Amino acid sequence: MLAITGSVGMGKTTAAKVFARLGYPVFDADATVRDLLTSDARTIAAVRRAFPVAVRDGAVDRKVLADLVFDDAAVLERLEGILHKRVRRAEKRFLAAAKQSGARLAVLDIPLLFETGGEKRADATVVVSAPAAVQRARVMTRPGMTARRFRAMRARQMPDREKRRRATFVIDTGAGKAKMTRAIRRVIGILLPE
Numbered sequence: 001m002l003a004i005t006g007s008v009g010m011g012k013t014t015a016a017k018v019f020a021r022l023g024y025p026v027f028d029a030d031a032t033v034r035d036l037l038t039s040d041a042r043t044i045a046a047v048r049r050a051f052p053v054a055v056r057d058g059a060v061d062r063k064v065l066a067d068l069v070f071d072d073a074a075v076l077e078r079l080e081g082i083l084h085k086r087v088r089r090a091e092k093r094f095l096a097a098a099k100q101s102g103a104r105l106a107v108l109d110i111p112l113l114f115e116t117g118g119e120k121r122a123d124a125t126v127v128v129s130a131p132a133a134v135q136r137a138r139v140m141t142r143p144g145m146t147a148r149r150f151r152a153m154r155a156r157q158m159p160d161r162e163k164r165r166r167a168t169f170v171i172d173t174g175a176g177k178a179k180m181t182r183a184i185r186r187v188i189g190i191l192l193p194e
Helices: 012-022 028-038 039-048 063-071 073-102 131-142 147-156 160-166 177-191
Strands: 002-005 027-029 107-109 124-129 168-173
Touching: 002 012, 012 027, 012 107, 012 124, 012 177, 027 028, 027 073, 028 039, 028 063, 028 073, 028 107, 063 073, 124 160, 124 177, 131 147, 160 177, 168 177
Parallel strands: 002 107, 002 124, 027 107, 124 168
Antiparallel strands: none
């Protein structure tokens, strides 16, 4: 099993899509969180108990929730306590299904891989990385993004240089999609020699 990660704006989602396009099943932790917050009654109930202001008419208002955790590490930790165990259960179901289907390689797309110790579950890790100027330019195009919010997001994540140091493989996403795809194919070739 391969885990892929990278700091905000580094191209992790794009790289994960390349793995999927090449035929490898990909578990998207961020998408799982979105699904839990929009359609899982138990998760929504847990969020309502912890953050009543963030649930309206039976639905989690993700903007309100994001604003609550933005400047408060203790509130973020409480939210992660609700979400991480549920994401981990979904990940286990994904891996079981991938194994049952005969997939030679399953990919876990986990933004906070090293921050949560998730690398221990992986056979190898990929960190996607790009120059800081590219990262900033990518992130600042997102709706509602501000320089302050970007700095806060980066502050919550392990520095890129440390992620690169810990990775089995590092893929540069700053030089274009074609070069990134070639690098991903090389990683697959190493992990799954013919």
